Amino acid sequence: MSPQPTVPMDGRCPSCSASIPVDPRFVVWCPECDWNVDPEAEPPVAPTSWRTKRAAMERLYAEALNETNPYRRRDGLWPVAMAVAGMAHLTLAAMTVGSGWLLAIGPLPVKVVGMVGLVAVFFSLPRPRRVRPDEWSPSRAEAPHLYGLADRIAAELGVAPVGIIRFVPNLNASFDRVGFRRRGVLNVSLPLWEVLAPQERVALFGHELGHAVRGDIRRSLWFVSAYEAVYRWYGFTDPGNRALLTIPHRLAALLLLLLYRPMERVSQRAEYRADDLSVKVASSAAALSLIGISTLGADMAALLQRRTAGFDPEDGAALWRELREHVASVPESERLRRLRVSALRAPSEPSFYPPVHLRVRLAGERGVERGSVDFPEREVAAVEAELAEVRNRMAHAVLTIDL
Template identity: 50%
Template structure:
């Protein structure tokens, strides 16, 4: 299926959001999940009002379960990784230029974390946008490849990916909670009833709802997989339009180096523990320089070998993304054209200056966590 979708996208026939049977099935399944939550709340309230003491206890338990599986909007809040527009005006200005090119409203919050990743989402009742940039990836990209990364993430705001909508996303979260709550081992472990007999009782009572939750999660993933992968390809197309196909390919190639990044960071963390010495901000920032040097030292032949291995094993960022080598091949086939958004080394240097404190904080988190 992935190869067929790739062929359709390459030919320009697979870029429109699909609204076929699988999409309607996913929406219907999500509706059933939400109705289950509503029914659980209604039934629990009814037991509390009209029931006996025992049934009221059941009603309280039902409300507690309903609270745990409730739709979550996500919390829009500033944490240690959040940067305000006052703290990073040039980074926000750069992000706004990319967003404007794609017809996306300016981002509400940018978070810069230690991870080898990047993401875009919405949170809170007002559905405010949050862009998350992982420094372990950002630090390895050229200035124009960073534009490509921003283009891909903002592309998710306009590519019609139903998985990112509140309806499906909250249903998936509720099913995940059901799956965890009904796992027999987790339900009995650590409780005062934890003994062989209690384990058997919990297993018998919970095995059926646990299997239903697992099946529903699997079906929801299957129903939305093609539409989600199409959305990833379209985000790559938008990335190539904003930053140029070459920059988009460069960014995708870098995502294949995750294992090397992890190796470098773990080695540096181990060396820091062995020294057992206090660190300064300069020492922390040296982590990123060493990471860049380590990745730059990987020869081209090794990079080609890893690309071929990625193609052989159909490696992807996660189970929701198409294989990375197909995404890289797609943008490489696009006609070379000038980037819609460009950035100079001097402009990027100013952005880097705004990230100094959070870069030191992220490096310290990596080195202390190991």
């Protein structure tokens, strides 16, 4: 990390003399010339590969921007990913048949090999996750207005209504399909929900339910079960000192890489698509403001951490109020700086998300002034009342348990 440059006392940029905002809580920088925009920047390790990655990111963005029908967008790598997943499924099928055959015909030592093979197959099989309703997932009867909002958005996007809405203490929202019936579970970050304006909440639901639209690779059972099986093989075959496992381990690593590469690009496209659907239901302004708030995740987490010491756990409302005030107090210049940093920094590692500045740009480019789903004041109040208990319980949990 480079040392923090001296803060100019006169509120003027040392590089271009423009007047710059000074807030002691945040990095002092110049929005005019980008002086000190990213004091923690590390020089790119491999500038050429960084340029290539950046060009690929820009290309993907341009494609997303030009695709005006988000439902029709499907990545060229999709069939490749599905075919590689098919190879993994075929390997599993071959292992099952082969092991069964060894077990049936071989002498005892061969039978043992067959048995080991079958056990390996068993542990590689996909395990459909179950989510049981619990105290974090209000039922439809308990929260009719909350489900009503999700249902209106789902209908607008042409996807099935969600099965369960579940609140989580971390700062991520997600959509999953669980169980044999592939029921939709909408996981909503309660801290995030608390700091969002009503239309940003519509944007949040719109984005997550946007992942329920067909063609999202991370929700494809065919793909995900193959990925998980290969991931487990990779784990089992970790050679340690059993040299015999080196080759299966290398093969599993190769297969994993073959699955991972297309997944990265196809996932990034799915994120752009979910953003597009979020814009459609909520508006450009709400969607891009939601994406902007997601860059404040670390600050919100830090505040929740700090609050766990010496805070009255019975006063849940105060915790959420403080979080809201904290987010509202982040100056515009700091929000802008984070977007600039996203544009300047090298994408450090493979990611399933496009860079945040491109997501914001896409939402803005769509220019949707009014989304197709409203969340009027009386509905907001009704949902608030429905969630009173879960909000208090969550505040108590955040303040008393190390989540």
